[in-house]
Amino acid sequence: MITPLNIALLVFDGVQILDVTGPAAVFGAANDAVGYSFYRVHILSELGGKVKSNCAIEIDSSSLKKMSPRSIDTLLIAGGTEDKVCEFAALQTVRKWVLKASMSARRYGSICTGAFALGEFGLIDGKQVATHWSSCFDLQTAYPDANIDSNALYVEDGKLWTSAGVTTGIDMSLALVANDLGNEIADAIAKRLVLYARRPGYQSQFSPVLKAQIDAGAPFGKLITWMQEHLVETLTVSTLAERAMMSDRNFHRKFTSATGETPANFVETIRLDHARQLLTSGLSIKEIATKTGYLNATQLSKAFNRRFGISPSFFREMNSSVPISRTDGSN
Template sequence: MPSPPHKDEEAAVSAIDVVLVAFDGVEGLDVAGPASVFSKAEMLRPGSYRLHIASPCGGTVRTNGGLELANTLGLQQLPAAIDTLIIAGGDEPALRTAIVEQNVAGWLAATAPRARRIASVCTGAFALAAAGLLDGREATTHWRVCDLLQTLRPQVRVQRERIYVRDGRLWTSAGVTTGIELALALVEDDLGHAVSMEIARTLALPMLRGGAQPQLSQALQAQATASSRLRELLAWIGTHLQEDLSVEALAARVQMSPRHFAREFAAQTGSTPARFVEQARVAAAAQLLLQTHWTQERIASHSGFRSVDALQRAFARQHGQTPQAYRSAAFGKPR
């Protein structure tokens, strides 16, 4: 099994062979997202990755959006030494055909022992499960089919509220765009935090979520039922956490009286304005705890809290632990 390179190693290392497995009907973003991350890593650290796009039969693969991936390698054409193997997801009929009729599950079962790590994006977890690779392990998949995965494969410890899950050398991610965050985590595991953050900035990600974050953000869930005026306000809150976000200030922004605004906000989002703001600030603080080495004082200020004490009280309400305990838990074990 190949040995991983050391993090932040400046000297040249052998290129890491990454295989992305696609199939007819694959979700295009499940392939394009991780591929873009690894290509950006190669630009930043030339010689770090060698990317292969593969499919059961090779040749051209058509995604579920109608795009075509040309010149994919057949599974039997892949190099013997695969460092990182990633299986993409897709809609049920196409995925079932790949797993069963094209024997992707059998190929995964035979190939996995010689790979350093195996991963899935979205419903690609079903292929890993069919190959028996997730039995007894924690894993996740798209939120819509977490229950189905648990029903079909009771041996898997399905984590429904996770962006991605790492259990030893097995990595699984949630729906579609979370494949980008999974790939960034893999790059961080190989090349260090600075490289993964630079890629995130290059891709213009609004925020790099940690694996423990929920699949559906608080803001997205609230926006699903809010009016257009409140949807714009919810998005604005997320990028202006250091400003005055009192009921009076928010009401003035959408030209409502404070009382009417508070009633409408609660009716449309299922949350009071104060609770929504606190949750947004805690979410931002949680990200900074994982992504920086900042002090709690700096994190509190950047997230809109008036003091460390206010941050700690709000964090305890939402996470049941202190910010320091949250950070220690994240970095004290493999992510």
């Protein structure tokens, strides 16, 4: 009989609710997908009882004292405002428990600004770390020995797993499940949660589409959204200029100035970005080419190799997860 793996999610008053419920939902869905309790999720706080989240929802929690730190397989500290996280990390009971758990756990980490607690405990020195984009500077300033990745959705560095926060906690949790149970189970969970795609950790917190929309603003924001939704169509300068109600020459000049890329380069950027997302799914290269507006797999491969220096198939191989077989409760 398989002993469930204990997942500890540490919370405190003011915790970001999605940093807790997102990962918890993923691990719960994993149990449903395999048909038995592979994971046992524990919501833990210093004293236990009801914890107030940042959005008026209270979360029931158990006291850290009731859970042996050496029984934890995966420890994750949720985020909140930086001051609330640091107040939580300053509690000696919490500090001692986390340090003991991190030594014996198979993996530990944080979601969003929970990384500040890890920093207070000395657990990110010399490590590659992700956190919410708005807190990267503060985290790097506070813990200069850490290497803060301001771009990644989540980062794995040995036993340490950290995510950029909010919905990226779901992405990281799916990656943890994929490591344990394989990509097929993780993909099934993503489908059940109605996620657009499983996002790999290297993906930027700001997608090329979102960044372009922010940078370009009016009059190209809506056009960029339309482009993303119509990748399978022929997106020539003339087609895009007509939708923007501009001459070809004027559109090319203004679009390039607003986004930093020519229209042709930008179309390739969003097509290849979508292709990278789809490469973590079970679709064939031919199917991905069709969905991203390329005539065939060869055309996609040439564009992918020109942009990233590797083939789509090799990229998929590099970013595939290796299942870890579990038959007992040992770490």
